[in-house]
Amino acid sequence: MDSKRNEQRKEWLKKHPETEKKPSMLRRKSDHDYQQPCIYMITIVVKDHRPLLGSMKAPDGNHPRPWIELTALGNAIKNEWNNIHAHHPEIKLYALQIMPDHLHAIIHVTERMPQHLGKIMGYFKKDSNKCYDGQLWEESYHDRILQRAGQLKQMCNYVKDNPYRLWLKRSQPDYFTVYHNITIGDTQVEIMGNRFLLNHPVKEQVQCSRKMTEEEIESQRQRLRDCDNKDIVLVSPCISNGEKEIMKCGFQEGYPQIILLENGFAKHQKPQGRQFKACSEGRLLLVAPWPHHNERIKITRQQCNQLNELARIIVEEL
Secondary structure, X not given: OOHHHHHHHHHHHHHOHHHHXXXXXXXXXXXXOOOOOEEEEEEEEEHHHOXXXXXXXXXXXXXXXXXXXXXXXXXXXXXXXXXXXXHOOOEEEEEEEEOOOEEEEEEEEOOOOOOOHHHHHXXXXXXXXXXXXXXXXXXXXXXXXXXXOOHHHHHHHHHHOHHHHHHHHHHOHHHHOOEEEEEEOOEEEEEEEOHHHXXXXXXXXXXXXXXXXXXXXXXXXXXXHHOOOOOOEEEEOOOOHHHHHHHHHHHHHOOOEEEEOOOOOOOOOOOOOHHHHHHHOOOEEEEEOOOOOOOOOOOOHHHHHHHHHHHHHHHHOO
16 A cells, blocks of 8 residues: 555544544444344354355356355254254244355344344354364354335345355456556545446436436436437436436446546455456446545535536546
8 A cells, every 4th residue: 555545544543543443344323222022144154265165166067156065064063053043942943045255134122132143153163163273253143123114025035045145246246346546637546347438438327416306307307318328327426316316227228437436445345246257347436535434423524515526627637
């Protein structure tokens, strides 16, 4: 990391010192009762991301999609996980996907537990570690609380499709690599995705006032739908409602996009949801001028202006 990038990070951390307090994998809610009934998505990672639990396999006669062939250790871990309900009947196991170096699972705490969820995850890790000579797991685990309507189905699909996403990532590794110290104008940024979109000959900035009416937004959406040339790269930080709606329409219509982010890239981060597929197809580039942080920090007006200026430079000067 060069001196300019270091200075940018130092300035950021002065304003947001809390961003270095938590490891990137942890997502604890300080005001949440982890003994109460709730649905969680759990992620537990093998220490140093060693691929000890299985290997990626191509589709075959028995598997229409990419799949994970578990090792003996992977099968032992699967059995240990499925035994959680026997030891803790208040926990219902919804979904499990073991990957080569981590596992994703969805659980439903159906009634108040006598112990904190973290304790129970600790018991699982301790019991499953008996199947391995050494320390199998990274410290702690990641949890995501599923509360919104439709979120359970969405996350179950996410867990099920994990092997397919890994297959896509491995088939296009360049699109899922974070590149550091890329210069745009006088700003050092990090990028992930199809970096060649920066040099695309036809780019258009999507910048909308927060006061933009629904009729004006729909007019811009219709313009994208009616355009014969879908090879225009749309560039935006997607801050205002109008920008989000127009970029969403552009995504649905197949336009390649460059999206500027207020939050940088965490270790092992990859795009989520529809952005993942777009990234694998070379239709997306994510650009982050500032370091990653775990906290939810409201974007400032100055940052909005900086992101919009960066979008202008990408469109007009690159």
